[in-house]
Amino acid sequence: MRSGYGWLHQNFRGGGPPPTLPRRYIINIFTTQRGHLSAEDVFTKVQKLYPRTGFATVYRTLDLLRREGILRRFEFGDGRARYELADQNFHHHHLVCRQCGRIINYSDFTKEEEELFRRIEKALKKKYDFAIDSHQLHFYGLCARCQKSKKEEL
Numbered sequence: 320m321r322s323g324y325g326w327l328h329q330n331f332r333g334g335g336p337p338p339t340l341p342r343r344y345i346i347n348i349f350t351t352q353r354g355h356l357s358a359e360d361v362f363t364k365v366q367k368l369y370p371r372t373g374f375a376t377v378y379r380t381l382d383l384l385r386r387e388g389i390l391r392r393f394e395f396g397d398g399r400a401r402y403e404l405a406d407q408n409f410h411h412h413h414l415v416c417r418q419c420g421r422i423i424n425y426s427d428f429t430k431e432e433e434e435l436f437r438r439i440e441k442a443l444k445k446k447y448d449f450a451i452d453s454h455q456l457h458f459y460g461l462c463a464r465c466q467k468s469k470k471e472e473l
């Protein structure tokens with residue numbers, strides 16, 4: 320007899336969670352936190368609920384979600400790539416602290432900023448005949464907290 324939940328039993332037969340669950344769970348991690356997470360960060364979170372999931376699975380899933388355009392991958396120069404939700408409705412730039420690795424999103428652009436980026440994109444399009452559809456911008460430096468601790472050291 321085939322019950323309506325037959326597929327569920329089939330998926331669970333391997334002993335692990337159904338293959339689609341970590342994927343959905345990973346997307347959920349990003350939607351609830353709006354964070355910039357490394358593969359290690361995501362792995363730690365997944366492990367709490369799905370201890371059987373290996374790092375390779377998490378990494379593969381992140382890469383798949385990136386290729387599907389659901390996640391964006393950033394290299395911030397510290398050797399640990401970060402991922403975040405690729406939400407078109409939340410265009411923002413990054414302030415990256417070189418010391419503590421904190422990443423601040425900002426989207427409260429001034430009129431001058433928006434005007435400047437429009438002008439830059441227009442100029443680039445003309446110069447390289449390149450149809451720009453998006454951009455990413457990261458500023459590097461020290462966050463307020465790290466500037467303070469640096470001063471206290473002196």
Ligand SMILES: [Zn+2]
Pocket residue numbers: 410411412436454456
């Ligand atoms: Zn921008």
Ligand SMILES: [Zn+2]
Pocket residue numbers: 416417418419420421461462463464465
């Ligand atoms: Zn900092």
Ligand SMILES: [Zn+2]
Pocket residue numbers: 355403411412413424
């Ligand atoms: Zn961000």
